[in-house]
Amino acid sequence: MSAIYWREIRDLLKSARFRIAVCLFLIGMTVNGFVMSSAYQDLLRMHNDVELSASERFRESASHVELLAINFNEVFGSGGHSEALNLSAPPPRMLPVASGTELGRLLGVEYNFPNAVQPGDLGLSNEEMPVRPVLDWEFMVRILLSFIAIILSYDLIVGERERGTLALTLAYPVSRRRVLLAKFAAVMTLLAWLLLAGSILSVLAYLTRGGGAFSASDYARMLLFALGEILYLAIFVAVSLLVSSRASASTYSLTALLIFWIAVVVVIPQGGTAAVQGFVRTVSDVQVEQKIMRQLEDQVNELVGEMDSFIRSDMNEARKDDFASERNYARRVNQMITTIKTTLDEQQASHRRQARIIQNILRLTPAGLFQLGSERILGVGDTREEHFLQAVDKWAEGYARFVQEQDRLDPQSPHIFYVQNYMSQRAVDPATIPRFQFEELSLKESLKNALFDWALLIFELIVALSLSIVAFERAPVSKTV
Amino acid sequence: MNGMDEAQADFSKVTRTAGALSVVRAIAARELRDHLVSARFRLILVTTLALVLLSTLAGTFNYRAQAEQYETALERARQKLREATTWSEFQPILVRAVAPLMILNAGFETRDGRVVIVSNNQIPATTEDAPAGTPYLARFSEFDVTTVLGDMLGLLAVLLSFDAVSGERERGTLALSFSNSLARWQVIFGKYLGGILALALALAASLLIALIVCFISRVHFPGAEWPRIALWILAILIYLSAMFWIGMLISVLTRRTSSSLLAAMIAWFALVIFIPVVAAFAARQVVRSPSSYMLYRELAGLNEELEQRSADFKKSLGAPPESEGISISLEQGVSMSFYSPETYSWWIKYYARRAQMEREYALKIYNRIKEFQDRNRTQAERAFNLSALSPVVHLERVADELTGTSRDDAYYFMDAARQYRQSLIDFYDANHLTTSLRWITDDPPGTESPFPKETSLGKKANTEEDTRSETELGKKLYAQVLAERESGKRVLPINEIPQFNYQPQSLNRAISKIFSSIAALILINLLCAAAAYLKFRRYDVRRKRAEGV
Structure with a gap:
């Protein structure tokens, strides 16, 4: 067995x-190591x-x-900052290995107090370029090495049969199974x-050029x-080896394997994705905007246009009826913010639903x-993406609670958000404000997620x-004419 | 090899009687017949047809969605135009039409938005409705008809030609051919003709499927699109011919079919799959990607600066003369009603200056965005150059331009939008609109203020009763103004404004952009053909005895 093993290695x-x-x-x-190191730096700088700025x-x-609530509310923002707050995750440390969906974009969200979270693209994606897969290790193995695997092994058996050496090989005092395994x-x-x-080269290039440790x-x-x-x-x-055992000529073996490869690596994933995209529609940004506009435009106009009639400038007068108008x-x-959140969540859910189907086709x-x-x-x-969004949700909850608690501590405040x-007009110690910190998925959770696929x-x-x-047990030894 | 023998018999007849070209024709006919019955041809054709069906179907769905979006945006644009009652509020929305050929070649059509706003304070540079897309799909490249044909028929081209010479040599039929004193160019040209005909048939079948799907989905291409489709087909043929010659070159360079197949596979893999990806990736290193996040922060900074300067100027003007009215502050403009002439003239002073500042900052912001876009374009151009060896990249570019789905088409529209803004600004200036009453107010001439003269909002009202009645009146008038705006009583005289006349990039212009790519495809054809022919002239047609049994 080891003789065959070594002979094949030598020949290849x-x-x-x-x-x-x-x-x-x-x-x-x-190339991966070099480019990914700069990409990492760019993403890190953005993060x-x-x-x-946060x-x-x-x-x-x-x-x-009150600023802690009002400043992070795009809908009713006041003062200098009427934009939502951006939060982001640091670039994944596994960037050169598998960038997932993240090379083009920094995982990020826009946050609206108290809890409307919209995934944002804080990315490096180049809209001028045709879409191309990212050259990470995962791509190199999935596309290139699988192709190489076929090329190295398509004629291991049929080639010997063509040359007439298969009979000699089988003359070794080992079983056919062992020959195949060798x-x-x-x-x-x-x-x-x-x-x-390859991995060592990539890691060396990546680390020496300043990629993340x-x-x-x-x-x-x-x-x-x-x-x-x-x-x-x-x-x-x-x-x-299976095809090679059955094929009558090495060219047939290679052609059949090539078609297998294209089906497995290109056609089913790409065609399936394209089909799902065509048939399973998601809620588009325009639809979200329209829906929000339709539901809220009149309310916004009313609330903003007539804010003066809702909110009395003389707080003592408002106190008389326990701030009924303001509370209203x-x-x-x-x-309204809940409506916005619901609409955004619906869009998210439609994206996720589409992604599930695509993943199952994959x-x-x-x-x-x-x-x-x-x-x-x-x-x-996607697991990181979802984990990130969950983390943001959790933080948003904690943040809203914190602001409420701070407000409650102040007896002067009417507590109307x-x-x-x-x-409350009191100051808060900036150090006590809960900050968003992203914890990567733990190895254990990752393992659990990957278990099914593996x-x-x-x-x-x-x-x-x-x-x-x-197939090899039954393979003919010599070429049939 | 029955057909082969027949063909040989055919040759001996024809060579004596007819000229050299009929020999070529006979060889081509034989090749074509052989190809059409071969398993690889059928297998790949079936796969291709299935994929074309799928991708055309997906294409029509996407087209429908885009067309719907276009109609909605257009309707909104018309509505907005009717709604405007002051010149500062007047902001035409321009919408780029959908290229129907995106069904055949998606290009950039689904990746960018189609709505552009033209206004005093904004130079069109980006669309308002660029889709964020779903992150889950970010990793997948397009899968449109052009991609399917480029990948699959490109593979077929190589598979038909890899054993054109080496296969015959291995079977020993090549020596036989030459015993009939055929010229070598006749053999190679005949084989080429037969191969390209087989490919053309496969292409025709694919297009038929695509057209049937379009027909069933009730998508009709306007007449003007058909020359574009014809040229698109021609470009695919030139590409397939290039791939065929690459296979042919490999065939004459190798001695055995197994090695020529291997070499052909590797060549196809490298040219069609590997090189475009590596080039696009490596280009990130050559030109570092600018960050859109940083860009938006800078733009936000510029906007803040504008607001600051504008506020400073307002402060320098002192307080506005007191009078009562209704003021509606809009996204980028203002609409005021019922104020006194003195108040209006104060506000005109402010808004005229502000209009100037807005233009200044519009230019600053535009320049910043352009810098960003240029850098991305340079990166894309580098990626293209790095993959110039790959015919499929040229095909992609040619198809994008010919089908009107390229980045250039979007930029062409953007250019037109910018020109339109300039003509609008010229119109404002010629009519002194920014310093006119109508810039800020929609009061019909001679409107009297309905507010009582005695009380004024500026001063503290004497009694609560006063405040209340005043608020009541203000509310009533506000509702009245809104109703009047709605019903078109205060509408702007927009008949005289310059019209936006946009014609999509013409076919001639598109062709001028793809000259180099077409030339590159033809060059690959010529070089590989010449090399294959030269090598074939010296090719040893005999089978060596030592080789394969």
């Missing part, structure tokens, strides 16, 4: 296709800027409790070394991801399983490998 090492594969992969991985605004607003192991060994070399748990994630890489590539090698105003504003192929599984294990992509001068990949590998063993 000498082949031109392996050299081309090495060149393409190593060049791609090095810091978002944080800085803390500036918190500090300014700390002078009056060939399988040989290709996988080369691919593993290639992966290792990796922690121990990041390296653990990388190792788990490497496991996924091996699983995914093994499926392609196993399928190649505040209640209506609150209703899962039909090993390529999709690998893509989703990788993003999950690395803590990027959204109304200038009807909230398990399915293992299942597919077992099936493919068993089938290829069965």
Whole structure:
């Protein structure tokens, strides 16, 4: 068995296709390291800027409790800042490995007091350029290495049959199953070394050019991801061996495998996504705007246009009927913000629904399983996006509670939100304001998220490998004329 | 190889009687027949047809959605135009029409918005309704008909040609051909003709499917689009021809079909899939991406500066003469009613200066946005140049321009919008509108103030009773003004304003933009054809005995 293993390795090492594969992969991985390091820096700079301006605004607003509410309310903002607050997550540390959806954009939201949160694009996306996938490790493996896996192994059996050496190989005192496994192991060994070399090059380029440092748990994630890489590539090698056992000529084997590859890697994921996009519509921005306008335009005009009649300038007079008019105003504003939040949530839900369907179509192929599984294990992509939005929601809740509590502490305040001068005018210690801090998904949660995809990949590998063993057991030894 | 033998028999007949071209025709016919019955042709054709069906269907859905959005925006634009009652409020909304050919080639059509606002304080540079899109889809590239045809038929082109020479050599039929004293150019040209015909048939079948889907979905292309479609088809053919010659070159460079197939696969993978992605990615390093977040912050800063300067100027004018009226502050303008002439002249002084400042800052903001866009454009251009070797990138650009879905088309519209704004500003200045009453008020001439002369809002009202009755009157008048605005009593005389006449980028202009890409595609054709021919002239047609059994 080991003789066959070493012979295959030697032959592949000498082949031109392996050299081309090495060149393409190593060049791609090095480019990845370089570009991702600058992308990381750019994203980090933006994130810091978002944080800085947020803390500036918190500090300014700390002078009056009411500013903490009014300054972050786009609908009824007053004073200099009538824009929503931006919050962002730092660029993912796994950026070069799998950027998910994040290279083009910094994860961010616009926040409206008390809780209307709209995902914003604080990105680097270039609208002038046609959409292209990002050259991260995940892409390199999913697209390039799977292709290379086929190219290295399509003729491992049919090639020998064509040359007439298969009978000689089978003359070794080992079972056919072991011969097949030796060939399988040989290709996988080369691919593993290639992966290792490429990853080291990329990490070196990334770290020396100022990309974000990796922690121990990041390296653990990388190792788990490497496991996924091996699983995914093994499926392609196993399928190649299967086809190679059955094919009557190596050209047929390669053609069939190529069509398999295109179906699995390009057609089903891309075509499926395009179809879902066409058939399952989401709520568009224009629709959201129209809906909000339709529901709220009259109310806004009334509330803003006649604010004077709602809110009495003489607070003592207002106190006589326990601020009935002001409370009415505040209640209506609150209703409006709830309406906005509901509409935005509906849009979010429609996006998520569409994404679920797309993900399930992706899962039909090993390529999709690998893509989703990788993003999950690395803590990027949609799981991170959702985690981020949840974190923002949680923070928003805490922040609104904090402002309310501060307001309640002041006996002078009539405790009416959204109304200038009807909230506490006391100052707050800026240090006590709850700040948004994003905690990445823990490794355990990531593992849990990826478990299904990884398990399915293992299942597919077992099936493919068993089938290829069965096929090889029955494979003809010599070319039939 | 029955057909082959027949063809050989055909040759011996025709070569004696007819000229060299009929030999070419005979070879082409044989090649075509062989291709059409081959498994790879059928398999890829079926896949392609299914994908074309899917992508056309998705395309029509997207087109419908865009067209609907366009109609809504247009309706809103008309309504806004009717609503304006003062010149400061007057802000025409321009909407770019949808290119119907986006069904065949999505281009940039779904990625940008179509609404542009033209006003005194804004130079059109970006659309108002650019879709944020869903983040989940950010990683997927387009999957329109052009992409499907470029990827799949490009693959077919390579698959039809990779064994054109090496395959015959391996089977030993090549030597046979030359025993009939065929010239080598006849062989290679005949094979090319047969291949390109097979590809043209596959293309025709795909387009038929696309057109049937369009027909069933009741999407009709206007007559003016058909020359564009014809040129688009021609461009795809030139691209397929380039891919075919690349396969042919590989075929003469290799000795065995297994290695020529391998080489062809790698070439297809590199040219169609790998190079465009690497180039787009590497371009980020060559030209660093500007951050849109930073841009918006800067723009917000400029806007704040404008407000500050405007407020300073207002302060320097002192307090406005007291009189009572209704003032409606609008998004970017103002509409006042019932004030005294003195108050109006004070406000005119302020708003005239403000209009000047707005123009100044509009230019500043525009320049900043342009800088941002230019940088992104440079990056995109670098990415394009880095992938210039790949025919599919040229096809993409050509298809975008020909179908009117390119970035250039959007910019062309933006240019027209900017020119329109300039003509509007010229109109304002020629009629001294920014210093006229109508800039700020919609009072019909000779309107008397309905407010009682004695009390005034500026002074503290004497009694609560006074305040209340005044508030009541103000409310009533406010409602009256709104109703009058609504019913069109205060409408602006907008008949004399310059009209926005926009014609989408003409076909000639589009063609002038894609000259280099067409040239590149033809060059790839010529270079590969010449190299293949030269190599084939010296090609050893005999099968070596040592090779494959």
